[in-house]
Amino acid sequence: MLATSTIIEIQHSINKLEIGQGYFSSIISVQTAIFSLIVAVILTLYFFFNWKVSKEQIKNESDIRFNELKKQMEEELEIKTAKLEVKFAEEISRHENDITTLNGSVFRTLGEFWDSEKDHDVAFIWWLRAANKFSLSGEDKLTRISLQHAKDSVERVGYAYQLNSEWVGEYQKLILEISDEYKIEKELLDIAIKETLKRKAPTNS
Amino acid sequence: MITIGTNIFKKISQEHKGKIASLSSLFVGNTNEFEITDYEAKAMLENGIAKFFIGDFPLYKISQDIELWDSFVELLQNIFLFSKQDFIGVKQVQFFIMFNYISTPVNIFFSVKEQKDLMNLTIPLKEELKTQVFQNKNLENGKTVVLGYDNENGVWQFNYL
Numbered sequence: 047m048l049a050t051s052t053i054i055e056i057q058h059s060i061n062k063l064e065i066g067q068g069y070f071s072s073i074i075s076v077q078t079a080i081f082s083l084i085v086a087v088i089l090t091l092y093f094f095f096n097w098k099v100s101k102e103q104i105k106n107e108s109d110i111r112f113n114e115l116k117k118q119m120e121e122e123l124e125i126k127t128a129k130l131e132v133k134f135a136e137e138i139s140r141h142e143n144d145i146t147t148l149n150g151s152v153f154r155t156l157g158e159f160w161d162s163e164k165d166h167d168v169a170f171i172w173w174l175r176a177a178n179k180f181s182l183s184g185e186d187k188l189t190r191i192s193l194q195h196a197k198d199s200v201e202r203v204g205y206a207y208q209l210n211s212e213w214v215g216e217y218q219k220l221i222l223e224i225s226d227e228y229k230i231e232k233e234l235l236d237i238a239i240k241e242t243l244k245r246k247a248p249t250n251s
Numbered sequence: 252m253i254t255i256g257t258n259i260f261k262k263i264s265q266e267h268k269g270k271i272a273s274l275s276s277l278f279v280g281n282t283n284e285f286e287i288t289d290y291e292a293k294a295m296l297e298n299g300i301a302k303f304f305i306g307d308f309p310l311y312k313i314s315q316d317i318e319l320w321d322s323f324v325e326l327l328q329n330i331f332l333f334s335k336q337d338f339i340g341v342k343q344v345q346f347f348i349m350f351n352y353i354s355t356p357v358n359i360f361f362s363v364k365e366q367k368d369l370m371n372l373t374i375p376l377k378e379e380l381k382t383q384v385f386q387n388k389n390l391e392n393g394k395t396v397v398l399g400y401d402n403e404n405g406v407w408q409f410n411y412l
Contacts, residue, residue: 165294206358207256207304208292211345214360214399218408240395240412243349243358247256247290247304 143183150179150188157195161202170199171213178220181228189224193231200238205247253279255330256290256304259338267333274326278308278319299342300362301334310350310357314380324373331363355390361400372400372407379407 153176160169177192203209221232253275257263263271268287275285292302313319327346334344348359359376363369376398384396389411397410 167294206349207290207302207347208295209347209360210295210362211302211347211360211399212343212362212402214397215401215406215408216399216403218397218399218410219401219404221410222408236410236412239397243356243395243397243412 146179146183147185147188150176150183150185150192153179154188154192154195157192157199161195161199166199166202167208167210167213170196170203171210171217173199174217174220177228178223181224186227189228190231193224193228193235197231197235197238200235200242203242205245206243207247209242253285253308254304254306255285255287256306257287257302258290258292258296259301259334259341260287260289262338263333264337267329267337270329271326271333274322274329275308277322278313295345299340301338301341301344303330303334303344303346305346305348307350308348310348310380311352311385314377314385320377324369327373328366328369331366331369352384352396353390354392355384355394355396357384357396357398359398362402371405375407376400379409383409 153172157169157172157176160166160172163169173192173196177189177196180188180192200209221235224232226232255271255275271287272285275287279285290302290304292300295302308323310323313323330346331344334341343362343364345362346360350357357380361372361376363372379398383398384390390396395412397412399408399410400406401408
């Protein structure tokens, strides 16, 4: 009887222990789960924060590098552009001079042609146009020669009356544009024109 | 004696010559002090250019009087129109006006292709004469004045030779 009651008590104790063990085990499990969740949240937040910081840092770093590179490239481009501008300006200027000289040569040919046709009033303006172009392109020798020929053509115009009225205004404009470096030639031309203006035409009637 | 010389003398009709003489006499008082004559400029004639030399008109007196100036412009217009009518194939009419102001020879050159051009250049011409010649204190003996109309830029150019 005593043994039976002892066994029953033991059995009760075992049952209590098992219940306590189960209860404790459940608490542990819940706590573990909560802890795991907290750790997971912390890790997630840490990762997210780090990720965000890293992204920001990368962006900032990239921006700085990009700006530096941009500035460097801009400076290089500016230097290259300036060099090219100088080079192009020289080239354009050289070509412009070539074209101006070419114009002068064409005008000179027309001066020669009209002189050969004995139309000295026409030849005169072409020589002067040639002189103007040669002076603009810095062709010193050709400018002097053309001014000399313009003078010769005017001297060959018979009378003031035969000077071409259409081109007197143009002659005055062109001669002003020719540098005073050719002052002597310009003065000689002025004298030739003045002498021609003094020559009055004989009448046919 | 005031003179008008032209390379198209033979082409201008008697009627038009009479009209030019009549208009010109306004500046001297009678037609006996005026002559219209034949001046040679063969190459210009062949190129369709009618050339007119207008010599010794009293431009100072003319420019001082509005009516006389208007008559002078009318004379130029008539010369232009008569050239167009009597010279078939005329491309342009060129004028060369020469007169002496005190003792300075004044030479004026311009060419006209259309009648409206004549008005455009005679209006500033009066002012140019006033400022560059009649009011010019630097006119010296032995010097020559040249006034040329620059067609390309539409301005009068002045030279003092």
